[in-house]
Amino acid sequence: MELYGIFEWIYGLLADTGLPEPWLTFVVYLGLGVVIFGTLSVLALFLVWWERKIAGHIQQRFGPMRTGWHGWYQTIMDAVKLLQKEDIRVTTRDKAVFFWAPVVCFVAAYLAYVVIPFGENLWVADLNVGILYIIAVTTLTVISLLMAGWGSNNKYALLGGMRSAAQVVSYEVPMAVSILTIIVFSGSLSMVDIANSQQGNVIFNWFIFKPPFGIIAFLTYITAATAEANRTPFDIPEAEQELVAGYNVEYSGMKFAMFFLAEFVNLFTVSAIATTLFLGAWHGPLLPSWIWFLLKTFGMVLLLMLFRWTFPRLRVDQLMEFAWKFLVPLTFANLILAGWMKYAGWHW
Amino acid sequence: MTHDEIKSYIEKTFGDKLTLLDTGRCEPVFEVKLADWHDVARALRDDQTLQFDYLCNLGGTDTGERLEAHCQLASIKKSHRVDLKVVLDSGNPSLASVRDIWPAANWYEREMWELYGINIEGHDNLTRFLLPDDWDQGHPMRKNWDAPDFVRFPEFNA
Amino acid sequence: MSPLRTEEFTINMGPHHPSTHGVCRLILTMDGEKVLKVEPVIGYLHRSIEKICENRTYVQCVPLFDRFEYVTSMSCNMVFSLAVEKLAQIEVPERAEYLRVIMLELNRIASHLLFYGVTAMDIGALTPFLYGLRERELIVDLFEMTCGQRLTYNYIRPGGVSRDIPPEFIPKCREAVKIITEKMSDYEGLLNENPIWKVRNVGIGYLSAEDAIAWGVSGPVARASGVSYDIRKNDPYSIYDRFDFEIPVHHNGDCYDRYLQRLAEIKQSLRIVTQALDGLPEGEIQPKKKINAITFKPPAGEVYARVENSRGELGTYVVSDGTNKPLRVKMRGGSYNQLQALPIMIKDCLIADLVAIFASLDVIMPEVDR
Numbered sequence: 001m002e003l004y005g006i007f008e009w010i011y012g013l014l015a016d017t018g019l020p021e022p023w024l025t026f027v028v029y030l031g032l033g034v035v036i037f038g039t040l041s042v043l044a045l046f047l048v049w050w051e052r053k054i055a056g057h058i059q060q061r062f063g064p065m066r067t068g069w070h071g072w073y074q075t076i077m078d079a080v081k082l083l084q085k086e087d088i089r090v091t092t093r094d095k096a097v098f099f100w101a102p103v104v105c106f107v108a109a110y111l112a113y114v115v116i117p118f119g120e121n122l123w124v125a126d127l128n129v130g131i132l133y134i135i136a137v138t139t140l141t142v143i144s145l146l147m148a149g150w151g152s153n154n155k156y157a158l159l160g161g162m163r164s165a166a167q168v169v170s171y172e173v174p175m176a177v178s179i180l181t182i183i184v185f186s187g188s189l190s191m192v193d194i195a196n197s198q199q200g201n202v203i204f205n206w207f208i209f210k211p212p213f214g215i216i217a218f219l220t221y222i223t224a225a226t227a228e229a230n231r232t233p234f235d236i237p238e239a240e241q242e243l244v245a246g247y248n249v250e251y252s253g254m255k256f257a258m259f260f261l262a263e264f265v266n267l268f269t270v271s272a273i274a275t276t277l278f279l280g281a282w283h284g285p286l287l288p289s290w291i292w293f294l295l296k297t298f299g300m301v302l303l304l305m306l307f308r309w310t311f312p313r314l315r316v317d318q319l320m321e322f323a324w325k326f327l328v329p330l331t332f333a334n335l336i337l338a339g340w341m342k343y344a345g346w347h348w
Numbered sequence: 349m350t351h352d353e354i355k356s357y358i359e360k361t362f363g364d365k366l367t368l369l370d371t372g373r374c375e376p377v378f379e380v381k382l383a384d385w386h387d388v389a390r391a392l393r394d395d396q397t398l399q400f401d402y403l404c405n406l407g408g409t410d411t412g413e414r415l416e417a418h419c420q421l422a423s424i425k426k427s428h429r430v431d432l433k434v435v436l437d438s439g440n441p442s443l444a445s446v447r448d449i450w451p452a453a454n455w456y457e458r459e460m461w462e463l464y465g466i467n468i469e470g471h472d473n474l475t476r477f478l479l480p481d482d483w484d485q486g487h488p489m490r491k492n493w494d495a496p497d498f499v500r501f502p503e504f505n506a
Numbered sequence: 507m508s509p510l511r512t513e514e515f516t517i518n519m520g521p522h523h524p525s526t527h528g529v530c531r532l533i534l535t536m537d538g539e540k541v542l543k544v545e546p547v548i549g550y551l552h553r554s555i556e557k558i559c560e561n562r563t564y565v566q567c568v569p570l571f572d573r574f575e576y577v578t579s580m581s582c583n584m585v586f587s588l589a590v591e592k593l594a595q596i597e598v599p600e601r602a603e604y605l606r607v608i609m610l611e612l613n614r615i616a617s618h619l620l621f622y623g624v625t626a627m628d629i630g631a632l633t634p635f636l637y638g639l640r641e642r643e644l645i646v647d648l649f650e651m652t653c654g655q656r657l658t659y660n661y662i663r664p665g666g667v668s669r670d671i672p673p674e675f676i677p678k679c680r681e682a683v684k685i686i687t688e689k690m691s692d693y694e695g696l697l698n699e700n701p702i703w704k705v706r707n708v709g710i711g712y713l714s715a716e717d718a719i720a721w722g723v724s725g726p727v728a729r730a731s732g733v734s735y736d737i738r739k740n741d742p743y744s745i746y747d748r749f750d751f752e753i754p755v756h757h758n759g760d761c762y763d764r765y766l767q768r769l770a771e772i773k774q775s776l777r778i779v780t781q782a783l784d785g786l787p788e789g790e791i792q793p794k795k796k797i798n799a800i801t802f803k804p805p806a807g808e809v810y811a812r813v814e815n816s817r818g819e820l821g822t823y824v825v826s827d828g829t830n831k832p833l834r835v836k837m838r839g840g841s842y843n844q845l846q847a848l849p850i851m852i853k854d855c856l857i858a859d860l861v862a863i864f865a866s867l868d869v870i871m872p873e874v875d876r
Contacts, residue, residue, distance in 0.1 A: 055632070055633075058633055059632075059633050059635075059636035059637075060636060060637070060640060061636065155515065155517045156517070159517075159539070159857075163539075232630055232631075232632075233630065233702055235630070236858075242525070242857050242858050242861050243857075244523060244524060309632060309633050310631070310633065311630075311631060311700070311702055312626065312629040312630045312631035312697075312700065312702045312703050312706060313629060313630025313631070313702070313706075313858075314702055314705070314706070315705075315706060315856060315858045315859065316539055316856065316858060317539070317856065318705055318706075371806070371807045371808050372807070372808060372809070373592050373593050373595075373807040373808065373809040374592045374809045374810065374811065375810065377808060401719050401720070402719050402722060402724075403722050404722070404810070404812065404819065404821055404838065405810065405821055405823060405836065405838040407823065407836040409825060409833070409834045409836075410834070411825075411827070411833060411834075412833075418808070418823060418836070420810045420821070420823065422741075424719050424733060424735045427735075427740040427741065429741065431808075431810055450720060450722065451720050451721050452720065452721045452722030452723075452843055452846065452847075454846060455842065455843075455846045476549075477548070477549060478548065478549040478552040478875060478876075479549060479552065480549075488554065488557060489556065489557055
């Protein structure tokens with residue numbers, strides 16, 4: 001299976017029908033977008049269900065059980081329910097900002113998938129600045145959270161928005177620096193190049209197995225990624241016991257569902273990046289490449305879910321201290337040492 | 349200290365400021381004169397033998413004829429207890445605040461003010477407390493109070 | 507360049523807020539995330555139970571006390587029964603006293619287990635809640651077996667208890683005690699040394715021993731501040747002087763010590779339950795001269811009875827004028843004073859700390875509003 005091949009095949013078919021050129025490319029890319037969007041939405045629905053099942057089993061209960069086998073279509077029913085809900089709009093809202101916040105959040109969550117390789121030859125575009133692009137677009141989420149907080153004209157929402165801005169901006173630094181450590185190893189910003197440089201030698205070419213820098217970068221990345229995805233112990237923007245629900249307190253119906261789905265897409269994104277950068281991307285024996293990629297990514301998602309249902313929540317100032325006083329110095333030291341070793345010509 | 353020791357010690361120390369009543373079924377109950385209330389309260393807390401440093405309870409009572417304030421004190425250090433009672437002036441019920449002696453009295457006094465209409469002298473925050481903010485139907489814990497929209501069921505008396 | 511101007515703002519926490527445990531409203535004055543001033547506003551659950559009691563006969567008052575503090579209804583039944591028994595000088599049969607102690611201590615354990623779960627949830631750990639409730643369920647099942655109710659028991663009545671325990675109660679109770687004793691290590695393992703838990707709780711919401719006494723704070727909150735005072739030891743009621751147990755005390759007066767204090771109290775309560783089950787005698791559960799629910803008239807007098815429940819001193823002041831209805835019933839709950847003392851604990855605290863402090867006080871709003 002080769003996404004680019006399919007792309008060219010469809011292009012050829014459409015060209016035969018005699019569609020003029022700018023429209024032809026537009027239609028093909030639109031179709032591709034719908035495919036990616038559909039896959040990810042289904043994946044996000046599955047992740048919601050999976051998280052509920054995991055939470056249930058950690059807490060000595062079953063989770064959803066009534067809708068189908070082990071409640072498999074529970075989230076589909078939830079989505080249908082949310083679609084039917086009244087769209088409550090606060091009268092004191094900032095109309096434009098309130099409306100566009102969930103849209104920006106939703107779009108930003110999906111943008112990263114332009115460059116993420118799902119398997120061998122299974123990517124939309126191989127940008128030569130791939131990882132830089134990902135860092136840039138995932139940060140767009142914070143703008144949407146700020147918009148939601150401000151547009152709702154609600155003090156709790158505003159506090160949630162401010163918290164998320166502070167948090168995401170802070171954790172962006174250690175996250176980017178730990179990614180830089182990987183770029184030192186791979187020598188390229190392209191996601192595909194990074195993936196390919198981890199090929200072979202069973203699993204020992206994976207960047208996580210480049211001690212000590214790889215493992216430190218992995219751990220710092222995972223910590224920062226948990227904060228980026230707003231999950232416990234760093235789920236401070238939506239701390240339900242303090243801020244009720246934080247930035248999305250005034251949203252209902254489909255707008256809320258967009259925030260909710262975007263959160264799970266983000267969860268999948270950070271796990272997919274971790275897989276590509278540290279866990280050898282799609283490389284693995286016997287099974288098809290995309291299965292390996294999904295297996296590894298779901299493993300990472302599982303890890304993040306276990307965090308959520310085990311840890312208490314940090315306080316906002318402790319969160320900042322942890323980022324600036326611990327993670328940032330650690331990642332910078334790691335990067336400098338890794339760079340120096342590379343310059344000295346030490347090969348792993 | 350046992351009950352008898354407390355009784356004799358208080359009678360010896362405070363003389364006629366505190367009068368022992370015979371209504372107490374558990375701890376000794378003393379009646380305090382309205383004018384002496386604040387001084388007696390402070391003296392009971394500061395007395396080195398008694399050391400009533402802990403206010404258990406403070407509230408009003410409407411017996412149908414008169415308004416009273418009741419107060420239960422305990423000593424954490426000495427593990428003993430005493431009950432006090434103050435008979436209030438029915439025309440203009442008023443009591444000195446003991447917030448400066450036991451800060452815990454704060455809410456108890458607000459409650460007395462609101463539910464019994466007992467004016468607390470020296471309390472700076474006598475505002476609506478348990479009842480709704482727009483309450484204007486008097487003091488519901490008084491015996492002669494009747495809710496305007498209340499339908500009374502036939503009484504059964506044995 | 508002129509300095510940055512910041513502005514204080516007022517935020518309304520509650521009455522409908524996930525972490526105010528009922529309908530309490532806190533008016534917060536905030537500077538960004540920092541809480542400068544907190545003002546509790548109560549009364550949303552005011553049902554005027556005290557006034558209703560004045561229009562009911564003595565035995566009819568007992569179910570009203572169930573609604574006073576519903577998490578430990580047994581203690582509320584107990585305190586009113588104690589007051590009436592002192593008023594009328596009623597002798598309680600030996601077996602009833604033992605049953606009362608078993609129920610009171612089981613209820614204390616259930617309440618502290620609920621605290622464990624709810625506090626963890628307020629700090630953001632969602633899983634311990636289910637763990638706490640799982641073991642609480644064992645106790646609630648025992649209550650259901652005994653009196654048919656799971657929350658408002660109406661079990662301890664003036665003179666004794668309402669009905670005897672079924673024969674399978676004792677083995678089930680022993681099994682529950684054994685399970686909870688084993689699970690205690692799970693609870694402690696989940697949170698006690700968890701670094702996030704410690705950083706959120708240690709040193710937060712400090713209350714000194716002097717302040718605790720002056721503000722009338724009692725129970726586990728006061729004992730966590732180093733006030734070694736427990737009514738079961740210092741002013742014994744029922745038959746508590748017969749059992750061998752200790753009063754755990756912690757000295758730091760912060761949220762973490764309040765949490766440890768409650769876990770330590772569960773262990774002592776388990777000891778008391780075991781001893782009471784061992785010593786449970788055969789015999790009557792009601793006094794020989796039965797109390798008629800309508801015609802019962804205690805002699806005139808007044809009494810203040812108090813028991814130690816899981817939230818501190820639970821007291822009631824009952825005045826009798828010789829008729830079949832009390833002249834005055836005043837209720838006093840531990841939460842009332844603890845909520846009153848909340849503004850002095852919020853020094854240098856953020857909104858997240860306020861949630862932790864509020865949770866550590868274990869306030870039950872019906873007890874405050876009555």
